[in-house]
Amino acid sequence: MIEKKYSKKHEWLEVNGNIATVGITVHAAAQLGDIVFAEVPVVGKSFKKDEAAAVVESVKAASDVYSPLTGDIKESNQAIVSDPSLVNKDPENSGWFFKITIKDQNELKDLMNKSDYEKYATENPN
Numbered sequence: 001m002i003e004k005k006y007s008k009k010h011e012w013l014e015v016n017g018n019i020a021t022v023g024i025t026v027h028a029a030a031q032l033g034d035i036v037f038a039e040v041p042v043v044g045k046s047f048k049k050d051e052a053a054a055v056v057e058s059v060k061a062a063s064d065v066y067s068p069l070t071g072d073i074k075e076s077n078q079a080i081v082s083d084p085s086l087v088n089k090d091p092e093n094s095g096w097f098f099k100i101t102i103k104d105q106n107e108l109k110d111l112m113n114k115s116d117y118e119k120y121a122t123e124n125p126n
Helices: 026-032 078-082 085-089 105-110 114-123
Strands: 002-006 011-016 019-024 035-039 052-058 062-066 071-076 098-102
Touching: 002 114, 019 026, 019 062, 035 078, 035 085, 052 098, 078 085, 098 105
Parallel strands: none
Antiparallel strands: 002 011, 011 019, 019 098, 035 052, 052 062, 071 098
């Protein structure tokens, strides 16, 4: 079963078994504006929960994309490196940043569902 979760750092993740696909939310993409650069992590690299794993830059600002879970990078989305505007066009689908193998399923408990995230994003706009 595929489950979508959200972090307080404005990342989304789709969990499918022990693999999570990670990207930035529609809210985060809108806050950044026109995205002009994306850097994704190297396959095989390990990250701890909340560690900076990727970079996204817009005409307004540069921002880290954090790993919402501890694990190893299984795949990186080279399409957004070639065409960073994909992140603006489709942030929660084809604009994903990386796929990570989940080391600790318990970390999923710290994440929000869509309605909780929408409430959080409204109350914490930046």
